[in-house]
Amino acid sequence: MPILYKFITAVLALTGCLSLLLTGEMNPLMTMSGLLILPGYYRFFKDRPPAPKWAVGALSTLTLVVFVTDSVMISGDVFLAVAHLTITFQAIKSFDLKEPWDHLQVYFMSLLQLVIASDLTQSLIFGVVFVVFMVFLVTAMVLSHFLKEGALGRIKVWKPVAFISFFTLLVTILIFILIPRTSHKFIGKSHAKGIKTTGFSEKVDFGSFGDVMLDPTVVMRVELDRDIQALYWRGLALDYFDGNSWRKTREEKIRIKRAGEEFQVEQCDKSRAIEQRIYLEPIDSDIIFGLPKICAVKAEGFSLLADSGKGMYMQGKASRRVKYAVYSIAGDSYEGTRNERYLQLPPGSERITALAGSVTAGKVSDEQKAALIEAYLKNNYTYSLSTSEPPAGVRPIEDFIFNTKKGYCEHYASAMVIMLRSLDIPARVVTGFYGGEKNEYGGYIIVRQSNAHSWVEALIAGKWKRFDPTPEVPLLRPSAMALFIDSMQLNWSRYVVGFSSFDQRQILRGLSMPFSLKRFPVLAFPDLKMLIYSVAAGALLCFLICLAYHKMRIRKYSYATERYLSLKRLLRRRGIRMKHSMTSGDIKQKASSLDIADDLDEFLRIYEGHRFGRRELKQEDREKYDRLLKEIRKKI
């Protein structure tokens, strides 16, 4: 069996296992058996005999026993246990490869591993593994064919493999786009784990934000239709604070009615509203983020709920990446009504009340008081993610305000809300994300866990007004490469993972009317650039057509004649005048000035043999023609 075929089988087995390992969901102990793949294939490469049948049988039985234990006790999940099982079976199979059918079993096993991995991850890495798998599977299938015919090694397979791989990718994309799909899950549950985050549930422990703010995991990517300075991705408003944790008062959420593809939250002038296309990673929350204030949401596949604190929710947590568009009315305030729950204070807040009074002494309006408290916190406290546990008997918020004076957004926002409430100004903590990195490669904003933020909304003159007492923190800008990879990740998420029937409809609509120009196109600078590109593309196309035509013309002749014509062309380029009537002897004579006599003699001799002597053209003759032509080209 050729080494190439063995190598391809080994690569496919490893690709399958790798696709599972890269999900990060595999139990290291249960995947240790996968290491046996290496000695297994080493033995296979060295043509060692396969493992005895009884050993393979015994190991397989043992693996099944381990599988049961794994699914019941270790992983506690049959799905993950199956994933572990496939890795072990790949290892066992590497010691038991005898017939071509065994190789096919390896390919099928790898395919199964890929299917399992697709349920565990949605990362771009899966896409890379998929393409590698596809190319090697094509190679393996083509090699299997020639192996079955007993012709492996007799012809060069790289050309057909390259072509077929290319066409496979093309047809796969086409089928992927056209295939009818559902966006609902029928039986079972997804095993894709969401990003662990905090601050977006109905109870948020004080100080829990610190952990996530060091986490660079991308939470969402946002495409904005215009530049906005203050990017407050609003999530949830919390109203009750017991000194140790923030809560949201339980209330029934209102279901927002769907009108076509949209959920209309309130009156919305689309032309003025900020459109945000958001690709939200699966997080352990059902909140819909968006710039305040949200007036409409365009989404598919889930229902929309809203609470009285202007929080938006999807029905149930998404196990996969969610794509939606939010339309928001720009501004940092919106209408609200006074409610006693926004004045609740934790017990023992007298010291804070006193501080609030002293900070705002002499000011009359609520807005002035709020602005003073905001400025006070911003200027007198230090931003730090490394906070320590408060001494026994001291509440964390008091420790921040009076002792350490160091903290992060959660501390600042909580302090301000309590101070406002102590002054009889209704206030609430809002959690969400702030800012994000603009990615120039894709023209979108990356929002990470580290962008998690909390700020304050205070009811002033019948309007909820935003205050952010946290000082600005300089952020590290990621490298260009990281941004480029992230843009690829977005495209992967957008066009593959998040591809939906809506996109299919859009494509069909585009195909049915590709030239729906609203106005006569004006030749502006970008169009000029397009024109240049078009001309360049057209020139390239013409060149390729000419080349193909030329090749086809040449192909009309036999191989020997084709080579002979190439020789004549070569000599013509060197300045030797060639006529159609010239014989081989004439060519020899004409080329006598060049130092190619020996090669030319041999070339013409074998050409005459094939052209006129009815000599059979063999593979070695073809190689000889090529070699001589190469030599002649080199010499002249």
Added chain:
Amino acid sequence: MKITREGRRFILAAVLIAATAVNTGNNLIYLIFSLMLSFIVLAVVMLRINLSGISLAVSIGHPVFAGEQTSAFFTIKNEKKLIPAYSIRVTASGASSPVYCAFIAPRDSIKKEIKITFGKRGLYSYGDFFIQSGFPFILFEKSAAVKVSGEVLVYPALMNIEQTIPDISGREGLAIGRTTGTGNEIHSLREYRYGDDWRDIHWKASAKASSFIIKEYALADVRKITVIIDNLNPSEEAAFEKILSLAASFAEHFLEAGYFVRMLSCKKVIPFGSGNEHLFKTLDILALMQAEDVPDCPLSYDDEGYTILLLKSRSSSFSEYIASADMVIYADSL
């Protein structure tokens, strides 16, 4: 198109993955399913393209008899302008093993020798030669009749007459041995007829008469063999083939021995003739002879020389000629 064992399993796996994709709504599983579907689509499309534009030229340098192994040369040509052909098998009914070509460049051809046994007499052309391929994968296999330039005429199988009919040499009037020649008396002269030996032309008389005149020897009539072939009732195919095989064998046997041989059958008459040329003309006709679906077919002929009647069975309509025949052979009794 045939689905291979691997193909069946691949399709089953694809169906399972499709069900998983529909159940989960997971686009990545849809992607894997699309990959599998593209494999199937490409396997079918490329297989068709691979087999298109393939032509075959068959050349055999010697006569071919049914049931006899012979060497034939297959020239397989890829007539496609740009696309090469991979992994092509060419076979014919009766070929011991197919000819395999791993690669044929566009507009190129490959010549291969093949040992072949044609099971039946007849004309072999388009529809009798097949190209097969499973390229590019191992999921499907397709076989198609190939365009053939040239035809192969397969003669009926030859039997050993001495073994089949042991008493043939002992029959009166059928003693094998060359008796024509200079030692025999000229009985008469007559006009040349198709099948006459050119060596028997009387040149002087021919010059006088301005047409070919043949010498007839005194013993010439006893060296004539008439074979009557029972070619009625197409349902008795096996017996008919046996009769044709026997007729071809008689032709070969007696023509080699210098006899004049003619063949009579319903709607087909091969007049007396001798020599190799007559043998191959006879074989050509026997190779293509079809049984006639008529209840009765009267033969009119002069009773000349020795007559052998070849009947399929005792119930044949040609049984009426038994009385005028010197030898009657029943195919079903052989």
